[in-house]
Amino acid sequence: MEAALACLQRTPLFEGISGSDIEKLLKCLGSYTRRYGKGGILWQAGDSVAQTGIVLRGAVDARQDRPDGSFRIVARHTAGRLMGDVLMAAGQTSPVTLTAREETEVLYLPLERIMSGCGQECRCHVQLRLNLLREMASKFWQQRRQIACLTESSLRRRIVRFLLDEAGDGISFTLSYSREELAAFLGVNRSALSRELGRLRQDGYLTFCRGSFTLLQPRQLQELLL
Secondary structure, three states: HHHHHHHHOOOOHHHOOOOOHHHHHHOOOOOOEEEEOOOEEOOOOOOOOOOEEEEEEEEEEEEEEEEOOEEEEEEEOOOOOOOOOOHHHHEOOOOOOOEEEOOOEEEEHHHHHHHHHOOOOHHHHHHHHHHHHHHHHHHHHHHHHHHHHHOOHHHHHHHHHHHHHHOOOOOOOOOOOHHHHHHHHHOOOOHHHHHHHHHHHHHOOEEEOEEEEOOOHHHHHHHOOO
């Protein structure tokens, strides 16, 4: 339980909530955990989602199946990541299948219990609902950002737009994405992403080492999007 609690305290859903209050909330909400072996299915595309899940241990892939039988990994959820919150709030069926990438443990929280509360309007329960709203709003803007990247006419433009957004007003930053997750976000395969990043570095626009990037010519990168 200590390891799970430490994981939950790092998640945005429980931001500003003490460990003792988290334990109280888990009981109040009727939370439950499930363990999955590698390849285990959390839910399939087309399933209704009535609860949000938090990865406590392991990793979960969101998989989009294609008509030809192949599939694309559109997201990877590692320890501390929240899944299904937008779907459960919207009452929509899932457009993706979620599978365990390895031995995985997931904590589930039912939407009905999150919204109805315990009847006492505990401060921690109010904070939980506020955190959930913030998390869903954050995902909404992230999705808009992804659409802006995906509608660019070339891979180079997708990468440049993404990197400029990450840099903000600075020039150096570290990505929270792995290279594979970034490829999924941009809708390309990892090899193509690595090749284009290499070309941008060779052309003198940036340097990078693993997830750390420095934009050497941010103004010229902006001009590539004009």
